[in-house]
Amino acid sequence: MTERRILVVDDEEDLREILRFNLEKEGFKVDTAASAEEALTLDIASYSLLLLDIMMGEISGMALARVLKRRPDTAHIPIIFITARTAEDDTVEGLSIGADDYITKPFRLKEVVARVEAVLRRAGKDANVQHERDKGVVGYETLRIDTVSKRVTVDGTEIALTKKEFEILLLLVGNAGRVFSRQEILSRVWDDDVYVLERTVDVNITRLRKKIGAYGDCIHTRQGYGYSFEK
Template sequence: MNDYKILVVDDEEDLTEILKFNLENEGYAVDTANSAEEALKMDLVSYDLLLLDVMMGEISGFRMASMLKKDKKTAHIPIIFITAKDTENDTVTGFNVGADDYISKPFSLREVIARVKAVLKRTTKEKNEKLPEQLIHENLVIDIGKKKVDIDNEEVALTKKEFEILFLLLKHKGRVFSREDILSNVWPDEVYVLDRTIDVNITRLRKKIGKYGKCIVTRLGYGYCFEAK
């Protein structure tokens, strides 16, 4: 048994049961729904993949996918369309609304399973490679997207270089960075930066982050690192 949970949405009941049976034999946890309306009442954020028919009732697969992609809670869920429609325009529409793959009926179960495995492998890798949205040490929080630092829920005003030094050291907590390392990461395009410039920025950064300033430790002859105290 693996940790992936799949939802199959198709108005052909026999087909959903066949897909459920075969996917469960591969070790997946599988639920089914026979309409988009039924599926939208389910806890969709708990699924790792949706197998979604295009031609269904009042809410088509395309429309359901579009709804999910507009919602931040479900936008990340990969979708494979399974449909009897196989024209170029339909395929393009499917990908435009956020499909990860597209399988035309009739299909072989081996093909479905192979495509499911490929999409899950790719999307899991992409998810794992994403940077975290925040770096946190006790009550010091670096918001990576907003490029800001909070301590005890109060924003700390840092310069761009101070922010980048703190981000570098905290991201690699415990690792010692030489001045040359910091220079190549924080001042990559600068032709001439004095070691003293790095030291001054470190000194200012320590003062600005208050009690966490002591976590930025100097290793004489080697450089700087962020250590938990």
């Protein structure tokens, strides 16, 4: 079995050690860092998952995540934020950066372990389909999105989608588990010089759900945040 390595980055020593102890009990190899600056001195690309506090020193957890998501060697590593900040804007910002989950303090240690396991399972599934991505195919079970031919099939039957519906579906399925705000979907799918209401995203999502049948239930509405594709 591949060693599962976790890096905990938090400026509270007691919390770092509590997380280390409990995660190691579950079979993880755990390292810790007291700041983002210290974390950046480590071989971050060697870790399976990162647990980041947000409020730390000169470089925040958010800033660290942005740096890592821009680096080719670390962009794929799942990130879970653990923080005392609960404002909705903070949650949205964390998820928009590319974080995989967001846990607020105080928390139950069993919850943290369960969230870590869930994120790693999802990341493992994404890795298993990487060979299909290399061939230009993205999908889940019998939902297939061919990025070369621009065709979508369900159970082998082609589904007729508009260009915008295709691009929204590709964005969500290709980043399964990540929540995209309406504004982020607009900025990625529509041209910058075209003014489009956020409501347009909702209309396209509604049509998509109907067209892809049972897989429509996989497109989740995260109230106040946006949309995600959940496997």
